[in-house]
Amino acid sequence: MKIAIDAMGGDFAPENIVKGVNLAKKELSDVTFQLYGDGAKIRQFLDDETAIEIIETTEVIDFHDDPVAAIKSKKDSSLVRAVTAVKKREADAVLSAGSTGALLTAGLMLVKRIKQVSRPALMSTLPTADGRGFDMLDLGANTENTAHHLVDFAILGSYYAENVRGIEKPRVALISNGSEESKGSPTVKEAHEILSAMTEINFIGNIESRDLLSGGADVVVTDGFTGNAILKAIEGTATVLMKEIKSAIMAGSVTTKIGGVLIKKPLSGLKDLMSTDGAGGAAFVGLKAPVVKAHGNSSELAIASALKQIHKMLESDVSGKLVKHFENMDK
Amino acid sequence: MKIAIDAMGGDFAPENIVKGVNLAKKELSDVTFQLYGDGAKIRQFLDDETAIEIIETTEVIDFHDDPVAAIKSKKDSSLVRAVTAVKKREADAVLSAGSTGALLTAGLMLVKRIKQVSRPALMSTLPTADGRGFDMLDLGANTENTAHHLVDFAILGSYYAENVRGIEKPRVALISNGSEESKGSPTVKEAHEILSAMTEINFIGNIESRDLLSGGADVVVTDGFTGNAILKAIEGTATVLMKEIKSAIMAGSVTTKIGGVLIKKPLSGLKDLMSTDGAGGAAFVGLKAPVVKAHGNSSELAIASALKQIHKMLESDVSGKLVKHFENMDK
Structure with missing residues (x-):
């Protein structure tokens, strides 16, 4: 090839x-x-x-x-x-x-x-605490999406997770403002209804963005505007927190600084978790x-x-x- | 009272x-x-x-x-x-x-x-690294918003930040998928245009969600669906990271564990940063x-x-x- x-x-x-x-x-x-x-x-x-x-x-x-x-x-x-x-x-x-x-x-x-x-999407594999990771799309190729776009994204993401990441029957979820099926914008509710009726993908319903890094789903579907905002919120929070930990340790007493040296190794492990080195690129699916x-x-x-x-x-x-x-x- | x-x-x-x-x-x-x-x-x-x-x-x-x-x-x-x-x-x-x-x-x-x-919104004061904080709205009172709703949110948030948090000329920004004014959904672009022409608030343009916790704006405006997703992404990322740090330390060597004890204090300071104890409630503005x-x-x-x-x-x-x-x- x-x-x-x-x-x-x-x-x-x-x-x-x-x-x-x-x-x-x-x-x-x-x-x-x-x-x-x-x-x-x-x-x-x-x-x-x-x-x-x-x-x-x-x-x-x-x-x-x-x-x-x-x-x-x-x-x-x-x-x-x-x-x-x-x-x-x-x-x-x-x-x-x-x-x-x-x-x-x-x-x-x-x-x-x-x-x-009708609308290709940008998709990345993001890290989870258990190392399994999840694919999220659209991350910003679009700024507005219809329910039918979201349904296409679900199929694209599911095929990707299964074929490229080797996940059997990937759990596909839809970002919403609550996990109940009654929650969401009209677009999300419509997509939820269509996805629920589909047998070719393993649709598990809505997911809230607080459950992404803990591994709530293998494929996470949302419109490009929201997906972009979620991705950047995760990045920004991780960056600020790691920086704050570092500066809290440096501003601390001698004891704290020694502690900082001693935990350097697990902290760099965490950096690996959030690093993009091993995650591949964003696929334009x-x-x-x-x-x-x-x-x-x-x-x-x-x-x-x-x-x-x-x-x-x-x-x-x-x-x-x-x-x-x-x-x-x-x- | x-x-x-x-x-x-x-x-x-x-x-x-x-x-x-x-x-x-x-x-x-x-x-x-x-x-x-x-x-x-x-x-x-x-x-x-x-x-x-x-x-x-x-x-x-x-x-x-x-x-x-x-x-x-x-x-x-x-x-x-x-x-x-x-x-x-x-x-x-x-x-x-x-x-x-x-x-x-x-x-x-x-x-x-x-x-x-026409549409009240849910607003909270969220923490920033510099301690100043920012107000974000809508956090989910609505699942869909028009440009005019967003403009109302900007006014509501600006008055709040100025009167309740005592911030002079609060910097009001609009969540978008890029900081340039050309970026955004049609709704966001329309709101951007209206806000740019307003003299009564200090509109500083678009903001990406990665710049929220580092203090990029005092008032952050977005639709209820996106705001809810951003808030929960911040919460979820902070929770998972703090948990991972803890478990990385606990799974480490004796040296690492001693380090963990020594940095306990600055880490609990960070917990305060992310804690809601001092942040007040969510105002339905x-x-x-x-x-x-x-x-x-x-x-x-x-x-x-x-x-x-x-x-x-x-x-x-x-x-x-x-x-x-x-x-x-x-x-």
């Missing part, structure tokens, strides 16, 4: 991207890595060129560019060229740590939606092939983990299965 | 409610506390009866009751009688730790909306008089703090000022 990689996208490109490829290559022997970007710069960081194709591109889309305009004007950017490779079937999937908006736009325009999925966005400040470990995630998506053919699922619904 | 108190509502009623009154009484010398409920049970916990009125009621609304039905059928419940006292001007404000739905319904039906405020909901499991400290909050609301006449503000808009 071939994975197209935008080697120039992200805060630490091409270094972390290429180093991530070096790492992933050791484990993924059946993958060809296509690196789109400045060949000379890419080669600086590349261990060797086995299983590597370097495709020279001259432009880079950055975070200041308007996504839609950039896709059209920067045709020779590493991002557009990498996504185009999937469209032309020169690659099976694409990874970028560049502009989210540009990747979503290019994905929609070039890789295209699965027929019947609902398209005909895997389009994955890594965080802009991804480490080489994060890039390697996103590549392993894409490998699982390709190996399980989750996108192909979804195309078939929605085709069948059409009949 | 007179505060009507539902002495029977909440998980630890009447004990924690009455003990909270005992505490608040020491500081609030100009308040008469009206306790609605079972007089014999109330007297068990009451220090003395100065500045206290006990009003016998025979029924209690519990969490299983349907809110709307309960308001109509349990006319002699401590909750309905306490809210009715405000309607009849026998009290100036009401506090309950009972059913949120029942209190909201009774507040709407009996205390009534301020003219021109947009009504003609203060209606405040304390958490169902409120400690006596939390009840006392909610009573002090109500005292500030009455002393500053924030509800009266809001009635006037919206009357003037009407002209």
